[in-house]
Amino acid sequence: MLAKLRLSVEDTLEEFFTIVEAVYLSGDLAPLERTEKLRGCMEDLMERKGFPSDLKLMEASQTESCAR
Helix, strand or coil: CCCCCCCCHHHHHHHHHHHHHHHHCCCCCCHHHHHHHHHHHHHHHHHHCCCCCCCCCCCCCCCCCCCC
16 A cells, blocks of 8 residues: 555555454454455545556566565
């Protein structure tokens, strides 16, 4: 979020806490429900910040090894 969406540290933390509350604090969600909630949170974030919802947040890696 910091690099690709150019959010400040404060905005990134705020968005992260919003996602954690919506997706991970509900202990009674099935994995598919959790995935859909996460997708909804990310689509909402992208829309609010003026980015297309299908924006690639990470480029495909050219190697199979870890980044150094």
